[in-house]
Amino acid sequence: MRRRPGIGGLKTAAAARDQYRSLGENVAKLRTDLMKEQLATFRSQLEEFARKHKNDIRKKPSFRSQFHEMCAKVGVDPLASNKGFWAELLGIGDFYYELGVQIVEICLATRPLNGGLIDLQELCKLLRQKRKHDRESVFEDDCLRAISKLKTLGSGFEVISAGKKKLVRSVPTELKKDHNEILELAQAQGYVTVDEVERRLSWTLGRAIDALDTLLDEGLAMIDDGHRDGKSRYWFPCVSSISSFGADS
Numbered sequence: 494m495r496r497r498p499g500i501g502g503l504k505t506a507a508a509a510r511d512q513y514r515s516l517g518e519n520v521a522k523l524r525t526d527l528m529k530e531q532l533a534t535f536r537s538q539l540e541e542f543a544r545k546h547k548n549d550i551r552k553k554p555s556f557r558s559q560f561h562e563m564c565a566k567v568g569v570d571p572l573a574s575n576k577g578f579w580a581e582l583l584g585i586g587d588f589y590y591e592l593g594v595q596i597v598e599i600c601l602a603t604r605p606l607n608g609g610l611i612d613l614q615e616l617c618k619l620l621r622q623k624r625k626h627d628r629e630s631v632f633e634d635d636c637l638r639a640i641s642k643l644k645t646l647g648s649g650f651e652v653i654s655a656g657k658k659k660l661v662r663s664v665p666t667e668l669k670k671d672h673n674e675i676l677e678l679a680q681a682q683g684y685v686t687v688d689e690v691e692r693r694l695s696w697t698l699g700r701a702i703d704a705l706d707t708l709l710d711e712g713l714a715m716i717d718d719g720h721r722d723g724k725s726r727y728w729f730p731c732v733s734s735i736s737s738f739g740a741d742s
Contacts, residue, residue: 558634592631592639595623600650600663608712609664610731613637613652616661636661656680660731666711671704676732683733684717684726 542563549556599619603611617636624631640661643650649665656677662668668676678693679685690701705727708714717726 553630555632558632589635589639589642592620592635593643595620596636596639596643596650596661597663599623600661604663604712607730608714609662609666610713611661611663612731613659613661615731633659655732658732664711666713671700672708672713675704675708675727676729679727679729680732684728686724686726688724 596616599616600609600611603619613633613636617631617633620631620636637652640650640652649663651662653660653662653668653673655673658676658680660676674694675685675690678690685705687698687701687705690696690705691698694701705714708727708729709716713729713731715728715730717728720726
């Protein structure tokens, strides 16, 4: 019959567990301290890199995008504030603040046409036209970063995906899965018909009409009845160019 461990044995085992726990905590602290030291070194090198290449960061969108990726890896957000080291060195905060204001202006100006949903590429095109006299070029990555800052303000701005397109939403409309599927379907021609929605998505007539009516009510679609075949076209300005509207007959 095996003997149970006595009080002395239990105390010895408990002491050993405490030693192992203490050793593990010391190892974890050493690793943490080492990581902090490495991050501090990397941040210092990042600041030196920014000083050396600040003109390229400000003027070249692709270079600026890579710089943001480097910052993200060490937990640095140059856009977190308009004040401080990064703003004074690069002026990045001011750049994205100005970009955000211009994005809001464009979205408000085009809202009567697109209902508050605009193709990201179209938005960037209009933004470049608005900034044609500015020195800094603008890429989609810049637009996305500016919009992300607008989103943190609770302004209702958000980027959503519809098929291969990215759309910028500037109104608090909640698009459901059915609405996104119709937007994706409309990308081929810029419009859809009720028959096409039924056939391509295998929906019932009621489901198709309900989803299309919702998009009409929200101002995201326009209906065109002037066709010889008698079929109404539901046009979506957010996924089609203005010049294409009414070209089909």
